[in-house]
Amino acid sequence: MNRTPLPHPGAPAAHALTAPKRRRTGRVVLTVLAVVVALAFLVPVLWLIASTFRSSTETFANSSSMNWHMLWPAHWTLENLRSAVDNGFLRNLANSVIVAAVTVVLGIAISAMAAFALAVVDFPGRRIVFGLVVLSFLVPFEAIAIPLAHTFSDWGLTNNFPALVLPGLGNGLAIFTLRQFFLGIPPELAEAARVDGAGWPRIFLRIYLPLTRPALIGTGLVLFLFQWQAYLWPILVTTSDDKDVAPVAIAKTFAAFSSDYGRVFAETAVLAVIPAVILLGLQRYFVASVASTGSKN
Incomplete structure (x- = not known):
C-alpha cells in the first residue's frame, strides 16, 4: 500500500x-x-x-x-575652449546646426507626407514602394556615398549647404517610423472625414499630424543625429574650410595639430554635449516613436 x-x-x-x-x-x-x-x-x-x-x-x-x-x-x-573659438570652431558648429536644423524641418515634412501615403492612401504598387523604403535604410549609406558624391559633382552640388542637406531628406527609417505610427490611428477617422468632403491634404494636416507628435519628435531626433555626426559625406562634397561641419573640423584639427589634444577634446566635448542634452529632454518622445514601429504590420 x-x-x-x-x-x-x-x-x-x-x-x-x-x-x-x-x-x-x-x-x-x-x-x-x-x-x-x-x-x-x-x-x-x-x-x-x-x-x-x-x-x-x-x-x-x-x-x-x-x-x-x-x-x-x-x-x-579655459584655454582649450578659447583655442577652439579662436580657430573658428564656432563657425563650424554653426554650419552643423544649420545643416541639422534644415534637414529636420524639411525631412520631417517630406517623410511625413510619404509615410501618410504609404499608410493611409491605397494606390497601386504601395507594397513595392514600402519595400524599397525599407531596403533604403538596410543598405549602409557608406556603400552608396561615393557614387552619390560623383552624381552630386556632375550636378554642380558641391561646396554648398544643399549638398550637405539633400541626403538627409526622405530618410527611409524616418518614413518607416512615421508609417508605423500612422497605422495605429483608427482608419474610421479618415473615412468619416472623406464622407464630410475632406481631401487627403486636409485629413493629413488636420487629423493625422496633430495625433503623431511623439513620432514627429522621434523622427526629428533621428534626422538630427544623422546630420550631427555626419563625417564621410561632408568630406566628399565639401573642400572649403568655411563649409566644414564640426566633425570634419575636429578631424582636421587633430591632423594639423596632433599635439594639441586639449583643443581636440574641447571641441569633441562640445559636439557631444549638445545632442546629449537634446536627447535627454526629448527621450520619452523618442521611446514612444520607437515602440510604435513594431506594433503594426
Whole structure:
C-alpha cells in the first residue's frame, strides 16, 4: 500500500517568505549590474569633459591608472575652449546646426507626407514602394556615398549647404517610423472625414499630424543625429574650410595639430554635449516613436 507523505504545514509559508527575498536579491543584482554598465560608459565621457578644462600638459598625466584625478582637473583652465573659438570652431558648429536644423524641418515634412501615403492612401504598387523604403535604410549609406558624391559633382552640388542637406531628406527609417505610427490611428477617422468632403491634404494636416507628435519628435531626433555626426559625406562634397561641419573640423584639427589634444577634446566635448542634452529632454518622445514601429504590420 502506497502512502503519500503529507506536506509539511510550514512549507507554503516558508516558500512565501523566500519568494520576496529572491525578488529583492534579483533587483539588487540587476541594479548593481546597471550601475557598473553605466559607469563603464560614463567614465570615458567624464574624462573627456574633464580634459576640456585641464591644460594640454596635464591631459594624460593621470591616465595610466584609475583614480579620481582622471575625472577632476588639478588646475582648471579655459584655454582649450578659447583655442577652439579662436580657430573658428564656432563657425563650424554653426554650419552643423544649420545643416541639422534644415534637414529636420524639411525631412520631417517630406517623410511625413510619404509615410501618410504609404499608410493611409491605397494606390497601386504601395507594397513595392514600402519595400524599397525599407531596403533604403538596410543598405549602409557608406556603400552608396561615393557614387552619390560623383552624381552630386556632375550636378554642380558641391561646396554648398544643399549638398550637405539633400541626403538627409526622405530618410527611409524616418518614413518607416512615421508609417508605423500612422497605422495605429483608427482608419474610421479618415473615412468619416472623406464622407464630410475632406481631401487627403486636409485629413493629413488636420487629423493625422496633430495625433503623431511623439513620432514627429522621434523622427526629428533621428534626422538630427544623422546630420550631427555626419563625417564621410561632408568630406566628399565639401573642400572649403568655411563649409566644414564640426566633425570634419575636429578631424582636421587633430591632423594639423596632433599635439594639441586639449583643443581636440574641447571641441569633441562640445559636439557631444549638445545632442546629449537634446536627447535627454526629448527621450520619452523618442521611446514612444520607437515602440510604435513594431506594433503594426
